[in-house]
Amino acid sequence: MTGKRLGFISALILAGMCILPLGLGIYPQHVLIVSLFYVMMASSWNLLAGYTGQVSFGHAAMAGIGAYTSGILAVKAGIDPWIGVCAGTAIAALLGLGLGALCLKMGGIYLSLTTLAFSQILHIVIVNEYDVTRGTMGLQVPGLMAEYSKITYYYIMLAAAVLTLAILYRMIHSNLGLNFRAVQNDEVAAKSIGVKVLQVRVLAFTVASAMAGFAGGLYGHYLLLITPEIPSLDLQFNVLAMTVIGGMGSFIGPVIGAFALNILAEKIRDYGEYHVLVFGLVALVVARFAPNGLLGIWRRFRTRPHARSSNRLQD
Amino acid sequence: MALLEGRKICKAFGGVQALRQVDFVVEPGTIVGLIGPNGAGKTTLFNAVAGTFRPTSGKIIFDGADITGLPANAVCRRGMARTFQVTRPFAAMTCLENVMVAAINRHPEKPRSFIESFAHEKLSFVGLDEMEGFEARHLNVIQKKRLEMARALATEPKLLMLDEVLGGLNTQEIGQAVEFIRSLRDRLGLTVLWIEHVMGAIMKAAEQVIVLDQGQVLMAGTAAEVVTDQRVVQAYLGE
Numbered sequence: 339m340t341g342k343r344l345g346f347i348s349a350l351i352l353a354g355m356c357i358l359p360l361g362l363g364i365y366p367q368h369v370l371i372v373s374l375f376y377v378m379m380a381s382s383w384n385l386l387a388g389y390t391g392q393v394s395f396g397h398a399a400m401a402g403i404g405a406y407t408s409g410i411l412a413v414k415a416g417i418d419p420w421i422g423v424c425a426g427t428a429i430a431a432l433l434g435l436g437l438g439a440l441c442l443k444m445g446g447i448y449l450s451l452t453t454l455a456f457s458q459i460l461h462i463v464i465v466n467e468y469d470v471t472r473g474t475m476g477l478q479v480p481g482l483m484a485e486y487s488k489i490t491y492y493y494i495m496l497a498a499a500v501l502t503l504a505i506l507y508r509m510i511h512s513n514l515g516l517n518f519r520a521v522q523n524d525e526v527a528a529k530s531i532g533v534k535v536l537q538v539r540v541l542a543f544t545v546a547s548a549m550a551g552f553a554g555g556l557y558g559h560y561l562l563l564i565t566p567e568i569p570s571l572d573l574q575f576n577v578l579a580m581t582v583i584g585g586m587g588s589f590i591g592p593v594i595g596a597f598a599l600n601i602l603a604e605k606i607r608d609y610g611e612y613h614v615l616v617f618g619l620v621a622l623v624v625a626r627f628a629p630n631g632l633l634g635i636w637r638r639f640r641t642r643p644h645a646r647s648s649n650r651l652q653d
Numbered sequence: 654m655a656l657l658e659g660r661k662i663c664k665a666f667g668g669v670q671a672l673r674q675v676d677f678v679v680e681p682g683t684i685v686g687l688i689g690p691n692g693a694g695k696t697t698l699f700n701a702v703a704g705t706f707r708p709t710s711g712k713i714i715f716d717g718a719d720i721t722g723l724p725a726n727a728v729c730r731r732g733m734a735r736t737f738q739v740t741r742p743f744a745a746m747t748c749l750e751n752v753m754v755a756a757i758n759r760h761p762e763k764p765r766s767f768i769e770s771f772a773h774e775k776l777s778f779v780g781l782d783e784m785e786g787f788e789a790r791h792l793n794v795i796q797k798k799r800l801e802m803a804r805a806l807a808t809e810p811k812l813l814m815l816d817e818v819l820g821g822l823n824t825q826e827i828g829q830a831v832e833f834i835r836s837l838r839d840r841l842g843l844t845v846l847w848i849e850h851v852m853g854a855i856m857k858a859a860e861q862v863i864v865l866d867q868g869q870v871l872m873a874g875t876a877a878e879v880v881t882d883q884r885v886v887q888a889y890l891g892e
Contacts, residue, residue, distance in 0.1 A: 516757055517757070533754065534758075587745075
């Protein structure tokens with residue numbers, strides 16, 4: 339896709355997203371806001387898992403760090419939520435740097451287990467430190483603006499998602515993006531041709547964590563009640579499913595996955611427990627028939643007459 | 654002054670002494686063969702020299718500086734490039750992208766257009782330009798070896814280390830490959846350190862041959878000296 343055409347299509351979609359909520363009721367607007375939160379989560383997780391091959395289970399935990407940092411600062415110290423969100427982003431980035439450095443020598447399942455442990459430890463601390471976090475009761479926090487307005491929240495989340503995606507797009511299409519993918523494909527080979535593998539991996543961890551912290555901070559001030567549901571494995575697996583079903587390792591895949599799965603989740607909410615079953619079935623069908631996700635189906639459909647192999651992974 | 658020098662390099666994996674007190678020199682502008690029976694420690698020596706892992710003891714001097722223990726990416730930056738015995742292409746990236754990764758780390762300040770044409774040039778040099786849009790996983794073994802060569806050349810090395818690049822080639826192709834490796838030295842001024850089992854090729858191309866056996870240098874000399882040496886014959890064929 340040429341740059342001009344891509345720019346045009348993006349502008350069109352963005353315009354559509356701006357108009358979209360105007361005719362909708364409060365409930366669909368809420369669904370869209372949550373979807374945008376998941377767009378940020380899945381896209382930034384994709385930077386880690388899809389582009390550098392670091393399958394972290396601590397991404398929801400980073401969103402929790404962002405949310406609780408901002409929430410606690412607002413409740414205990416009366417700090418403005420916007421400054422709180424920035425602080426939450428910074429703390430998440432710092433923890434991401436630490437966690438990334440800790441996992442440097444690890445690959446595959448060991449990295450996943452270490453990040454899983456981090457996530458569980460954080461969850462336990464949040465549930466038990468009742469005085470600070472109000473445990474499972476949840477922490478009531480102020481909103482981002484004085485008067486609560488769904489539509490304003492929608493535009494804030496949209497702007498945040500666009501900002502996140504723009505940064506990711508720039509990174510993926512720069513030299514850094516090539517280095518990311520080289521590291522994912524083969525660390526030893528990457529190192530042998532001059533890629534600073536350690537630096538690249540930690541950078542991906544830091545940036546992705548900062549983005550999760552940012553998303554989590556905004557999300558917390560939208561919900562007005564921060565609970566351990568944010569840094570939970572349920573949320574982590576949602577993010578994972580969205581990325582994989584949308585198309586891991588592609589820029590747009592997680593965006594599609596986030597909207598598709600979140601809207602699907604709302605549609606099947608009425609079936610109660612059965613909605614987990616439907617999720618499982620979707621994941622199963624995608625894994626069997628479309629290992630490259632929804633985006634893979636679209637690409638296969640488009641390139642069928644030609645050699646599929648000449649497809650580039652990146653755009 | 655030697656371009657590369659190993660001083661008393663030792664490497665142990667647990668109780669196994671893979672390298673014992675290996676001393677060797679590689680003079681600039683030469684093609685040096687590294688031979689020895691299977692398990693002699695040739696690839697281990699490569700890995701220790703190129704920074705894939707740190708030798709247990711000993712020193713590696715490259716281009717006048719001590720590079721012992723430097724990570725592989727730093728060693729590469731100083732002008733040493735290598736290929737792998739079992740090829741390691743970036744499977745899900747196109748051939749062009751494979752080479753571009755090497756190029757951007759050599760020339761991080763250059764614009765994308767320069768990087769692309771630079772990478773393209775390296776691919777043509779190894780005869781892979783027609784494959785540049787294909788993902789590397791679709792290449793056959795010989796093409797993968799060429800791709801690794803292009804990737805190594807794109808780091809603009811002074812020393813190129815080749816690990817069994819002739820495997821799977823027929824006699825005619827071996828002849829062409831030997832010519833190609835010679836041209837790297839003659840046209841690009843590269844120094845080549847070359848692990849190979851195909852003795853005929855080493856005999857034709859290498860000025861110096863180092864023979865490893867059981868982790869030790871058995872002897873070093875010209876190709877003619879090496880193949881007539883009784884110790885070398887014994888190492889290969891047994892007593």
